Amino acid sequence: MSVDDGPSNDTLAALASLTTCDVSRRHARRLRSRCHALLQRQATANRSAAAMPHGSAFRRMFAPALGAAWCVAYLLEIVRRAAAAFVGTE
């Protein structure tokens, strides 16, 4: 028997006829609901990302740049005021 002959002998044939077992209907329903919810969440997220190409670009580039600019301005203002206070006390 070659490797591709499949279950051709008696032992494997007996194995094929073993009774199928399953989880309880309640368990099956609960698992199905969880999977459906997850699938729908994923599908919604994918649709949102596809519908707002500019939104993703905003999140990736513009928002970090805006944040960085604000931080730099804040830092410069602190330095300027510190310098002004230092010069004022001299």
Add this chain to the structure above:
Amino acid sequence: VSRLTGWRVMTPMDRDCERLLVGRLRAGDTGAFDDVYQEYRPRVFGFLLRLSRNRTLAEDLLDETWLRLVRHAPRLTPDTRIGPWLFTVARNLYWSARRDSLVEETSAPELLTLWPASAPWPSPFDLAAAGELERRVEVALSTLSRQYREVLLLVGHEGLTPREAALVCGISSEALRQRLSRARALLAARVRQTPAIAELKKGYAT
């Protein structure tokens, strides 16, 4: 736990139908998920149950297997074979759980865990329906090592081709062929050694 009354018929999913289902799954179609779930849930559960011989663990691993399918659905390739994919995940989860020493298997060769949880002992009707040969094969199968059990279940019970089973087990086709051959011989020997119910009754009577 429900126990299906009919014999499972080996109906490998049509390839075109499978491609279609994979495409719908990737798109997040719950209807496609239901089709796959109905077809494979009992098969994956039976595989895990017979492999682990632990109902609670088998149920947990079944849940995780399906959740992984859903999480991975958008990344499935169009030519994904759903059956082998599910059995690979289920098998890997089982071996991972075993490695983490989370598995405490019963040493008893009986497969009582295969019977409904609400009724710890099979009814006479269940016993009669299960059939003598099935009982002996179940008992013999449960005495084999896990490596032998998994190849026998995948090829002999689930109808995977040896090539698919080799992929699921992460071994070469040649290694699988050898393992399957040894497992089959061992199973046949154990089935012969397993006493029939008639012999057991005779033993009790004397």
